[in-house]
Amino acid sequence: MPLLGVTLPESGAMAAAAPKADVVRVAEFLAECPASHRAPDDPIIFPGLPGASHMHSFFGNTSTDAHSDLNSLDGSASTCAPDTDLSAYWVPTLYEGSTPVEPTGTTFYYLGEGVRDDIIAKTRPLPRGLRIVAGNAKATGPGDNTISRWSCLHHGEVGSSPGFVNCPAGSMLESYLDFPQCWNGKDLDSADHKSHMSYPVNGACPTTHPVPVPKLRQVLRYPVNGDPSDLRLASGAGYTMHGDFINVWPEDEMERRVRDCIRPIVKCGADGRPS
Amino acid sequence: MKPAPALITPALGLFLPLALVSSLLLAGCSEPSAPAATPTPSARPALSGATATDTGWIQLLIPMDDQAGQLLELAADRASAPGLATWAVECAEDHGSELARLRVLLLRMGLPDTNVHRGHDMPGMVTEADLARGRRLTGAAFDRFVLQELRDHLGQSRRVSRSAARSAGSGEVRRLAARIADTRTGQLRALPRVQD
Numbered sequence: 001m002p003l004l005g006v007t008l009p010e011s012g013a014m015a016a017a018a019p020k021a022d023v024v025r026v027a028e029f030l031a032e033c034p035a036s037h038r039a040p041d042d043p044i045i046f047p048g049l050p051g052a053s054h055m056h057s058f059f060g061n062t063s064t065d066a067h068s069d070l071n072s073l074d075g076s077a078s079t080c081a082p083d084t085d086l087s088a089y090w091v092p093t094l095y096e097g098s099t100p101v102e103p104t105g106t107t108f109y110y111l112g113e114g115v116r117d118d119i120i121a122k123t124r125p126l127p128r129g130l131r132i133v134a135g136n137a138k139a140t141g142p143g144d145n146t147i148s149r150w151s152c153l154h155h156g157e158v159g160s161s162p163g164f165v166n167c168p169a170g171s172m173l174e175s176y177l178d179f180p181q182c183w184n185g186k187d188l189d190s191a192d193h194k195s196h197m198s199y200p201v202n203g204a205c206p207t208t209h210p211v212p213v214p215k216l217r218q219v220l221r222y223p224v225n226g227d228p229s230d231l232r233l234a235s236g237a238g239y240t241m242h243g244d245f246i247n248v249w250p251e252d253e254m255e256r257r258v259r260d261c262i263r264p265i266v267k268c269g270a271d272g273r274p275s
Numbered sequence: 276m277k278p279a280p281a282l283i284t285p286a287l288g289l290f291l292p293l294a295l296v297s298s299l300l301l302a303g304c305s306e307p308s309a310p311a312a313t314p315t316p317s318a319r320p321a322l323s324g325a326t327a328t329d330t331g332w333i334q335l336l337i338p339m340d341d342q343a344g345q346l347l348e349l350a351a352d353r354a355s356a357p358g359l360a361t362w363a364v365e366c367a368e369d370h371g372s373e374l375a376r377l378r379v380l381l382l383r384m385g386l387p388d389t390n391v392h393r394g395h396d397m398p399g400m401v402t403e404a405d406l407a408r409g410r411r412l413t414g415a416a417f418d419r420f421v422l423q424e425l426r427d428h429l430g431q432s433r434r435v436s437r438s439a440a441r442s443a444g445s446g447e448v449r450r451l452a453a454r455i456a457d458t459r460t461g462q463l464r465a466l467p468r469v470q471d
Contacts, residue, residue, distance in 0.1 A: 040398055046331040048442030052435045054395040066438075092395075138391055191330070236394035 027112025027120050029214075029257040029268040031087070033060040033080040035102040038093055041066040044131050044193055044244050054234035055093040059106050061248060064088040070129040073248045080108075081270045086248040089218065091175075092137070092235040096224055105153075105172070105221030110214035112262045114181055116203040119212050123262045124183075125254040126213045126247045131189040132197055134179040134218075135242030137235045147199075148241040149176045153221055164228035164238035173222045173231075177243045181215035182206060214262055218243045322383045326444035330384065332435060332452060335397070337377050338390040342401035343428040344370040346421060349409050356418040358467040366425075366462055373458075376451060399431025418469045426466065433459035 035057055042053040043066055050066040058064045063076035068088060078086045089108060094101045112120035136146040142162040151160040151174045152167035159165070160176070167173050180197040182205035187196040198209035205212050224231065233240055247254075253272065261268035269275035322329070347370060350363035381388060392400070401424055412420050436459065439452035 042331075044327070046328075046335070046435075047326070048328040049331055049335075049435050049438045051398060051431070052331065052335055052438070054392075054397055137395070138393070140394070189327075191327075193327075234396045240394065 025265050026267040027123075027262045027265040028109055029261045029272050030107055030109045030270055031060070031080045031082060031085040032270055033078070033085070033087075033089060033106050033108055035059055035106060036062045036064070036079045038100060038102075039065060042090075042244070043068040043088070043246070044133060044189070055100070056090045056234070056244075057093045057100075057102055059089040059091075059108075061086050061088040061246075064090065064246075068246070070246070070248065073246060082253070082272070084250055084253045086250075088244075088246040088248065090244045091218070091220065092233040092240065092242065094222055094224075095232050095234070097230050101222055101224055103175075103220035103222045105174075105219065107219045109217040109219065110257065110262070111217055112214065112265060114178070114203075114215050115200045115205065115212055117265065119204055120265060121263050123212045123214060123258055125251070125258045126249065127183070127188065128247055128249070128251055128254075129188045130183070130213075130245075130247045131193065132179050132216065132245045132247075133193045133242065134177050134216075134245075135240075137240050137242040139237075139239045142239045144239065146239055146241070147178055148239070148243075150174065150238055150241070151176065152225070162239040164231050166228055167225035169225060171225045173224050173228070175218070175220040175222070175241055177218045177241065179216035179218070179243065179245060180209075181213055182209035183211040183213050184209045185211040214258060216245060320383065321385070322380060322445050322447065324444040324446065325384055325448060328439060329380075329443045329445050329448045330386065332439035332443060332448065333377055333381050333384070334386065334391050335435060336432060336455070337374065337381065337388070338392055339397070339400055339428060339432050340370045340374050340377070341390070342406070343425065343432075344374070345406055346401050346409055346424055346428075349406070350421045350425075353413070354418055354421065355414055356467055356469040359418055359421075359469070362465055362467055363421075365465075369458060369462065373455060380448060380451070399427045399434075401428055415469065422466065422469060426463070429459050429463050429466070433463070 037058050038055055040051050040053050040055050042056060043064065046052040046066055048066060060078050060080050061073050061076050062079060063072060073086055073088055076086060112123060135148040136144060139146045146162050148162060149160040150165050152158040152165060153172040153174050155168055155171045158167060180199045182198040182200055184196050190196040198206055257268065257272040260266065261272060266274050344367055347363045347367035351360050351367060354360040354363060378388060405424055409420060433456050436452045436456040440449050440456055443449045443452060
C-alpha cells in the first residue's frame with residue numbers, strides 16, 4: 001500500500017509521528033471505489049433535474065443519478081471494496097482535449113487526523129444520509145478558497161498545487177481532496193450544501209459544529225502526465241476540482257470502523273480490521 | 276444575504292424549509308401547497324415549499340436566459356436569414372420577462388443573484404466563448420451558428436423546466452416551470468429554418 005499523502009503537509013506530519021519502526025499510528029479505514037458511470041446529473045445541486053449539470057464521474061454506488069436519495073441508493077449496488085459501502089461519490093469529469101479520462105486509482109480514506117488525539121477519541125460515526133461537498137467549483141483562480149490539491153504519484157519533488165501540475169513521464173496525476181470533519185449535529189444538508197459542516201479550527205471542532213466525524217480524504221489517480229495545458233475539468237480549470245458525497249454506509253459497519261480504527265488511532269484496511 | 280432556511284433533518288429525512296418543518300411539527304401532517312396558518316404580510320413573501328430542486332432550477336435558468344438573451348440581441352441585429360431577426364426580437368422579449376419573474380423568485384428565496392455556474396460546461400448554456408464567436412461571424416455562417424446555439428439552449432431549458440414542473444417543491448415554481456417549458460415548445464416550433 002502506498003504511503004498516504006506524502007505530498008500534503010498534514011500527511012507528512014502524520015508519517016513523522018510514527019512512534020515505532022513497524023507500527024504507523026494512524027486513525028484510518030478506507031474504501032476503494034472504481035469509476036462507475038458518467039452523467040450530467042447532480043443529486044445534491046440539481047435534485048430531480050436530470051441532465052442539468054456539467055458532466056460528473058461517479059464512484060461507489062452504481063445507481064447515482066439526479067433522482068437519488070438515501071432510499072434509492074440503499075437498495076442499489078456498489079463498485080467499492082468493501083461492497084457494503086453503498087455511498088455515492090462524484091467529481092467533475094476530467095477531459096484531455098475532448099476525451100474524458102477516468103481515474104484508475106480511486107481511494108476514499110476515512111481519517112481521524114485534523115483534530116487532537118483526545119478529540120479523535122470522541123469521533124462519532126458519519127450519520128447515514130449526510131451530504132458533504134468539498135472544494136470550490138466556483139473558484140475563479142488558484143488562490144480562491146480551495147483546499148483541493150493536484151500532485152504527481154511518486155514524484156513529491158513536483159510539489160502540490162491548486163491547479164494542474166506537470167507530472168514526469170511514467171507518473172500519474174493525483175487529486176487530493178479533504179472533506180470537512182466537524183458536523184453541526186443536526187442537519188444532513190443545508191441550503192448552500194456547506195454550512196452544516198466545518199473544517200476544524202486549531203485541532204478542534206468549533207462550537208457551531210461540535211461533532212467530530214471521520215474526515216473523508218478522496219485520492220484520485222488519473223492515467224495522464226506531462227504538459228497539463230490540454231487538461232480541463234467539466235467545471236473549468238484544475239482549481240475548480242470538487243467532490244460530493246452522500247453517506248450510505250450501513251450504520252453498524254460505520255460504527256465498527258469508528259470504534260476499532262478511528263477512536264483508538266489504528267490503521268485499518270478496506271475490511272475495517274487493523275492492517 | 277442569508278441563504279434560504281432550507282434543510283434536511285435526520286428525523287424527517289426530507290428537504291423542507293424551516294417554516295414548513297415547524298408547521299409539520301405542529302400540525303402533524305401537511306401539504307406543501309396548503310395555505311400557511313399565519314400568513315406574514317410582506318411585499319415579497321417567502322417562497323413556500325421551495326426545495327433544492329427549486330433553487331437548482333432557478334439558479335440555472337437565470338444564467339441560461341441571460342446568456343441566450345445576449346445572443347438573441349446579437350441575432351436581432353445581425354441575422355440575414357428571412358424571419359430570423361424578427362423571431363429573435365420576440366424571443367429576446369420572452370427571455371426578458373422570464374428573467375424578471377425568475378429574479379423575483381430568487382429574491383423571495385433569499386438567494387444572491389450570482390451565476391454559480393460560470394466557467395462550467397453546462398449543457399445548452401451559451402458561453403462567453405460562444406458569444407465572442409458569434410460576434411466574429413457574419414452572413415449565413417452567423418445564422419447557422421446562432422440557430423444551433425439557440426436550438427441547444429431552448430431544448431435544454433425546456434428539458435430542465437419540464438423536470439422542475441414535476442419535481443419542484445413550490446407550486447409557484449412548478450407553474451412557472453411548466454409555462455416556460457410550453458413557451459420553449461412554441462419558440463422551437465417558430466424557429467426559422469435556414470438553408471445550408
